[in-house]
Amino acid sequence: MSFLKINNLSVDYKMRKETVYAAKNVNIDVNKGEILGLVGESGSGKSTVGNAIINLIDEPGKVSSGSVILGDLNIHENSESIVKYRGNKIGLIFQDPQTSLNPILTVGEQLIETIQTHLKSSKEDAKNKSINLLKEVGIKDAEKRFDDYPHQFSGGMRQRVVISLALCCEPELLIADEPTTALDVSIQSQILDLIKKLTKERNLAVILITHDMGVIAETANRVAVMKSGNLVEIGETKKILTTPQQSYTKSLVSSVPPTNKKISRFVIVEKENKKNKENNIKILNRWTKKEISNQDLVQVKNLNKSFDDNFFAESSKNSVLAVNNVSFQIKEGESFGLVGESGSGKSTIAKMIVNLFKPSSGDIFFDKTCITKIKYRSELMKFRKQIQMIFQDPYSSLNGRLKVKDIIAEPITLHNPSISNSDLNNYVNDLLDSVEMIQKSADRYPHEFSGGQRQRISIARALATQPRLLVCDEPTSALDVSIQAQILNLLKDLQEQLNLTILFISHDLPVVRQMCDRIGVLKDGKLCEVSNTEDLFLHPSHEYTKELLHLMPKIESIYN
Amino acid sequence: MDNNLNLTKWERIKDSDIYHSFIKSPTAIISSAILFIIFFCSFFIEFLTPYTPFDPSSLSLMDAFTPPSWTEDGLSQFILGTDGQGRDMLSTILYGCRISLIVGFAAIIFSLILGVGLGLTAGYFGGKYEMVVMRLTDVQLTVPSILMALLVDGIARGLISREMHDEMAIYVLIFAIGISEWPQFARVSRAATLVEKNKDYVSASTIIGVSNIVIMFKHILPNIMRPVLVIGTIGLALAILAESTLSFLGVGVPPTTPSLGTLIRLGNDFLFSGEWWITFFPAIFLVILAFSINLLGDWMRDTLNPKLKK
Numbered sequence: 087m088s089f090l091k092i093n094n095l096s097v098d099y100k101m102r103k104e105t106v107y108a109a110k111n112v113n114i115d116v117n118k119g120e121i122l123g124l125v126g127e128s129g130s131g132k133s134t135v136g137n138a139i140i141n142l143i144d145e146p147g148k149v150s151s152g153s154v155i156l157g158d159l160n161i162h163e164n165s166e167s168i169v170k171y172r173g174n175k176i177g178l179i180f181q182d183p184q185t186s187l188n189p190i191l192t193v194g195e196q197l198i199e200t201i202q203t204h205l206k207s208s209k210e211d212a213k214n215k216s217i218n219l220l221k222e223v224g225i226k227d228a229e230k231r232f233d234d235y236p237h238q239f240s241g242g243m244r245q246r247v248v249i250s251l252a253l254c255c256e257p258e259l260l261i262a263d264e265p266t267t268a269l270d271v272s273i274q275s276q277i278l279d280l281i282k283k284l285t286k287e288r289n290l291a292v293i294l295i296t297h298d299m300g301v302i303a304e305t306a307n308r309v310a311v312m313k314s315g316n317l318v319e320i321g322e323t324k325k326i327l328t329t330p331q332q333s334y335t336k337s338l339v340s341s342v343p344p345t346n347k348k349i350s351r352f353v354i355v356e357k358e359n360k361k362n363k364e365n366n367i368k369i370l371n372r373w374t375k376k377e378i379s380n381q382d383l384v385q386v387k388n389l390n391k392s393f394d395d396n397f398f399a400e401s402s403k404n405s406v407l408a409v410n411n412v413s414f415q416i417k418e419g420e421s422f423g424l425v426g427e428s429g430s431g432k433s434t435i436a437k438m439i440v441n442l443f444k445p446s447s448g449d450i451f452f453d454k455t456c457i458t459k460i461k462y463r464s465e466l467m468k469f470r471k472q473i474q475m476i477f478q479d480p481y482s483s484l485n486g487r488l489k490v491k492d493i494i495a496e497p498i499t500l501h502n503p504s505i506s507n508s509d510l511n512n513y514v515n516d517l518l519d520s521v522e523m524i525q526k527s528a529d530r531y532p533h534e535f536s537g538g539q540r541q542r543i544s545i546a547r548a549l550a551t552q553p554r555l556l557v558c559d560e561p562t563s564a565l566d567v568s569i570q571a572q573i574l575n576l577l578k579d580l581q582e583q584l585n586l587t588i589l590f591i592s593h594d595l596p597v598v599r600q601m602c603d604r605i606g607v608l609k610d611g612k613l614c615e616v617s618n619t620e621d622l623f624l625h626p627s628h629e630y631t632k633e634l635l636h637l638m639p640k641i642e643s644i645y646n
Numbered sequence: 647m648d649n650n651l652n653l654t655k656w657e658r659i660k661d662s663d664i665y666h667s668f669i670k671s672p673t674a675i676i677s678s679a680i681l682f683i684i685f686f687c688s689f690f691i692e693f694l695t696p697y698t699p700f701d702p703s704s705l706s707l708m709d710a711f712t713p714p715s716w717t718e719d720g721l722s723q724f725i726l727g728t729d730g731q732g733r734d735m736l737s738t739i740l741y742g743c744r745i746s747l748i749v750g751f752a753a754i755i756f757s758l759i760l761g762v763g764l765g766l767t768a769g770y771f772g773g774k775y776e777m778v779v780m781r782l783t784d785v786q787l788t789v790p791s792i793l794m795a796l797l798v799d800g801i802a803r804g805l806i807s808r809e810m811h812d813e814m815a816i817y818v819l820i821f822a823i824g825i826s827e828w829p830q831f832a833r834v835s836r837a838a839t840l841v842e843k844n845k846d847y848v849s850a851s852t853i854i855g856v857s858n859i860v861i862m863f864k865h866i867l868p869n870i871m872r873p874v875l876v877i878g879t880i881g882l883a884l885a886i887l888a889e890s891t892l893s894f895l896g897v898g899v900p901p902t903t904p905s906l907g908t909l910i911r912l913g914n915d916f917l918f919s920g921e922w923w924i925t926f927f928p929a930i931f932l933v934i935l936a937f938s939i940n941l942l943g944d945w946m947r948d949t950l951n952p953k954l955k956k
Contacts, residue, residue: 102666442849483849485851487865500856
């Protein structure tokens, strides 16, 4: 008899136009002392299931059928009684530690409040208990930090506090909704270790909701795969990841970038029969293809950037060096990767190369011309044309008030004002073709497209000026794995056919391994090491690189 | 998504969330119906009424001070009675309403262009320019808007010759009201611009090489119009009220082409002698007009604000 049993759970959202079934007849059971991974892409209903267990579904959604049995209690029997179980028998950990703590109460106050709400205990007892909990989740000097406010903790520490809050009433079930998605790799592995440790020590039943297969491979005992509200497959993690039965699971597993080898293209199961290769040739006719030479296209020399443009700031005393003496070269036709955790300055470097920021000191050479000291707009336009960028967030990188064709046409007409209307239309259609979008898309607005499709439109816009250098700033980190695989394949195809030079910026080591020829590792604005991809992964020389490689969640770890 | 393409424009509007929330809100329907009737009547008044109150030759002093038609001495041809010069109240009100609406709209468009122009550029360029513009709005906001308008009117009276004054009065009024309302628009559009300019689509345009002017007006402006239009609607009611206040104080449009405020002032003299309808009807009309605009503005704010969406 398993501890938590979800029987035939269905959740509906009645919208004006249609009813959305966020979960359909889901059956899941979790045992004590076990971590169940719940994976799926965005919109698959994984968070809905988590929220439905504690009846925290937002209007207009509601649980339309099914039961949730915890131990031997049906906790959905009446909606009032569920309040007793929330936070008491069931602990919750949310994705963003920035928002799941109340910023105006100290950590201690929040812990005591929660304990006293659910357990009858004196303030003294509650305080002692909270301090022990903080110690248990690995917060040093717990007695001192007890009176600190949430903003005085770092992201990882804050997530530990959230975990201690979830544990403070000794729950038997822990629901963790994307607990590490907002955190850096090194902190991610600490938090996951902590959850694993607590599961064993306290004999908890844990539901770990995540989109990251690497996290699942390293932590979950069993895994449930969801797709558009349906439970696709459930079973032992090893079995599901190595020998998936359903085609959806197969495609999901094959889209995950492997960490131990470089593959030429991701296998897209659903699209196998489709041949898109010929499409790309269309824009090739217009392209003045650069021969791959062995010359440096981009040279970055002793680049520094500090942010201290605050009007009242005392000069440079408190300024933070976002980029600190960085130098590297990118050869024509090469893909160069920049890796680092958040705050390492990788996006700042990208923005300086595309001339959005001016560096504080140092130079950037593009094709042997220094582009940081250009004064005249006409001269700058020549380089604008040759350096283009793809952004991280596909939802903010397209102007929602313009049609797709106007978005793509803007760079074309700007750099070639004399182009005829019919030629412009053809060009836009060719560009849409080459990013594998249908030509009808041109007359639509961006909000009608999904994240992956928007990212394709973004790529089409970047290609419109026929750039030589494409700067990709985390182009796939906002996307689901299967979409990520498609976009990465597309970028590889385009690079091969157009001889593009790519600067690829990411925090995701497996992705960088798939995409790049050479990699630079950044930490706190300093470049730790630059080397060929294979050398870096097999024989890292810098301590920080070794640590990063050691900590990254590996889907292959399931084989060991 | 595919069938969306085949819809006509009207069908698209019918499918939109805004239309739907409009249909669901009785306040919005009633207030916009009232506004529609008022707008229609006051702009097509020539075709709706046999009277031309501002043509002295058509007036008969015999009809002066006729009470509304439902009272004892009322005449059926003057539904809301007549004023001291024998003008029909209903048509006078509608003519007056037209002037109030024209002044209100013109003033709000004037302040909208000025405010959004300054707020957008201030938010986009930042630096010293932004500081100067925003301090200017602060200074402007410390002066009560009626005082500002009186000041402008006073200066204009000194500059414009007496003969020209009646002609120019309406433009002076538009300028005076417009100049006292622009800081709101500047603040809202600056705040919205600060949010929009950090979005990636603006960076993308910069990288492509689009000039600042085009980025501001083609890319950012359409994206900040929602909040601006909402405060514009509420500002419209304020502008109409400001016009009425100024006219009531005698510094607005002249009595020969009276607005609602002028009518209230003229009728005020007769209030204690028992001719209450001369001031009451223009006043109640003004209340209904301003109230409807405000209700519609409130509905717009709730509908267009994604944070308040249910």
